[in-house]
Amino acid sequence: MATPIAYGPARVLPGEQIHVTTNPDTEPFWQAAREHRLTACQCSSCGKFRMPPSPYCPNCSSKEREWPTLAGTGKVFSFAICSRNPATGDEFVYVPVVVEIDGAGGTRLVGNLTGCNAEDVTIGMPVEIEWTAINDGWVLPNFRVA
Known part of the structure; x- marks a missing residue:
């Protein structure tokens, strides 16, 4: 049996990129x-959430x-372990995750995960929102282990 790779701590990509x-x-x-x-687009008529947001509800x-405020918690639905910065090619461990957001009717959001070693991430792992400053005064939603 092969020995698992030890990637180390998961980080978020540098905000200036x-x-x-x-x-x-x-x-x-x-x-x-x-x-x-954290918010998500919700239809005022039928209550269905939709991410990404769109001008018309796909349901009705x-x-x-x-745009209700959400709790900012959820569970890892899917993930990947990446070991290179996509902008520079430098070695850089990060874990993009798809998170099913609690209280948002199956809405999923993509972000990077922190708060654990990359090799310890699992499907169903509880996470919470973590805000990362990026360019031009914007803030990116990422996640950390809850």
């Missing part, structure tokens, strides 16, 4: 992030929407 571009559908999400609030076609 990340840029945010918004549009009218995504602006409320990013403005809430600046306030360290309503244009009505709201």
Whole structure:
């Protein structure tokens, strides 16, 4: 049996390498992030959450929407272990995760995970939001082990 690779602590990518571009559908999400609030687009008519946000609800076609504040907790739905910075090619261990957000009807969000060694990440692991400053005053939602 092969010995597992020891990657070490998972980190987030350097903020200066990340840029945010918004549009009218995504602006409320990013403005809430600046306030360290996690939100998701929810249809005001049928209550279905939708991420990424869109002008029309895919469930009932309503244009009505709201942006409730969410708890900022969830569980790892999927993940990958990466060992190179995609911008520079340098060795850099990070773990992009897909997190199913608690209280948001199956809504999933992608971010990087911290708070553990990369090789210890598991599906179903409880996580909580962690805010990372990036370019132009924006803030990126990432996750840490709860």
